[in-house]
Amino acid sequence: MTQGVNRQWRLAARPTGPVDERLFRWTEEPVPTLTTGGQLLLRNLYLSVDPTQRGWMAQDTYLPAVRIGDVMRSLAVARVEASTHPGFARGDLAQGLFGWQDYALVDATVPGAVTKLPPGMPITRSLSTLGLNGLTAYFGLLDVGRLVEGETVVVSAAAGATGSVAGQIARIKRCRVIGIAGGAEKCAWLIREAGFTAAIDYKSQDVRARLRELCPKGIDVYFDNVGGQILDAALATLAFRGRVVLCGTMAGYGATEPSCMFKNYTNLILQRGRMEGFVVLDYVARFGEAVKDLGAWLAAGQIKDQVDIQEGLENAPKALRRLFSGENRGKQLLKVADR
Numbered sequence: 401m402t403q404g405v406n407r408q409w410r411l412a413a414r415p416t417g418p419v420d421e422r423l424f425r426w427t428e429e430p431v432p433t434l435t436t437g438g439q440l441l442l443r444n445l446y447l448s449v450d451p452t453q454r455g456w457m458a459q460d461t462y463l464p465a466v467r468i469g470d471v472m473r474s475l476a477v478a479r480v481e482a483s484t485h486p487g488f489a490r491g492d493l494a495q496g497l498f499g500w501q502d503y504a505l506v507d508a509t510v511p512g513a514v515t516k517l518p519p520g521m522p523i524t525r526s527l528s529t530l531g532l533n534g535l536t537a538y539f540g541l542l543d544v545g546r547l548v549e550g551e552t553v554v555v556s557a558a559a560g561a562t563g564s565v566a567g568q569i570a571r572i573k574r575c576r577v578i579g580i581a582g583g584a585e586k587c588a589w590l591i592r593e594a595g596f597t598a599a600i601d602y603k604s605q606d607v608r609a610r611l612r613e614l615c616p617k618g619i620d621v622y623f624d625n626v627g628g629q630i631l632d633a634a635l636a637t638l639a640f641r642g643r644v645v646l647c648g649t650m651a652g653y654g655a656t657e658p659s660c661m662f663k664n665y666t667n668l669i670l671q672r673g674r675m676e677g678f679v680v681l682d683y684v685a686r687f688g689e690a691v692k693d694l695g696a697w698l699a700a701g702q703i704k705d706q707v708d709i710q711e712g713l714e715n716a717p718k719a720l721r722r723l724f725s726g727e728n729r730g731k732q733l734l735k736v737a738d739r
């Protein structure tokens with residue numbers, strides 16, 4: 401039986417604007433104990449910090465909203481402390497929605513509740529490039545975007561966890577890749593480290609004008625992580641039969657009003673374009689093929705990834721805010737315990 405305190409962040413209120421620490425409540429409880437067969441007591445090590453968590457706080461999406469008073473939902477990697485499930489032993493590493501807390505008690509007989517980390521899989525990559533971000537980039541670009549070698553690809557939030565991988569896959573597929581990111585430092589990283597053809601700093605440059613300069617034949621695939629005015633600028637530059645991959649709406653998550661009315665929507669019709677949303681969970685059955693390709697590209701040095709590790713469970717709300725202020729440099733993780 402484990403002694404000690406389980407520190408937790410619980411959802412206190414639904415967001416109507418930007419994410420704020422006051423939306424959460426700090427609680428401390430005894431560490432839970434195993435009560436029946438098939439259970440695991442897990443010690444969280446790293447929490448994945450994801451924009452979708454704001455959606456989970458606000459309303460039902462592709463998952464039900466987190467209930468007020470519940471531990472804030474979060475993907476995590478944890479160490480098995482105790483197990484009454486024959487498939488797991490003390491010391492194993494596992495991934496699942498274990499929440500903003502030190503310890504989680506999980507019923508491992510529920511399908512999908514816990515996945516054991518394959519031996520040798522680095523924890524940070526299992527939550528980023530070899531995890532949901534890499535998988536999102538892979539299926540978004542290749543399946544939804546139906547990328548063809550040699551095309552012109554534009555990616556927004558391009559220096560982030562998902563965007564940076566999407567752009568590098570396009571580069572590997574011999575495409576011209578233009579990244580849109582906030583600030584000179586991120587734009588320089590895209591060109592020097594990630595091998596993008598060009599980068600646009602949306603905070604200091606006219607995105608629409610720059611897209612016209614950089615994509616004289618139009619954009620074949622626009623991988624959209626932000627929505628709003630940047631999406632509208634990309635629509636204005638869409639190539640004939642161009643595809644817009646709707647991955648996320650960073651510009652809209654904290655907005656209280658719709659962030660943009662599309663002025664260039666008609667261009668989708670004129671260019672016989674296609675705009676399609678997706679959720680990476682649609683591709684669960686094919687995750688294996690993506691992990692194989694992503695792993696090979698990482699091993700060959702063809703994909704450079706950045707991980708931004710903040711520390712301390714008490715900093716979970718602050719870590720989430722970093723995604724919306726653009727402070728994160730690549731995948732935002734929160735380390736809550738040593739391995």
Ligand code: NAP
Pocket residue numbers: 449450451452532533536557558559560561562563580581582583586625626646647648649650651652678679680681722723724725726727728730731732
């Ligand atoms: P990330 O890109 O690592 O971090 C978010 C980035 O968004 C920030 O670094 C910031 O970069 C940018 N940003 C923040 N506010 C912005 C604004 N108002 N306008 C433009 N850019 C803004 O995060 P991520 O986890 O990889 O997620 C990226 C996107 O993918 C999100 O929209 C997320 O919801 C989506 N996603 C979708 C799926 C799916 O299944 N469809 C799965 C995973 C992620 P700058 O400094 O460059 O502004």
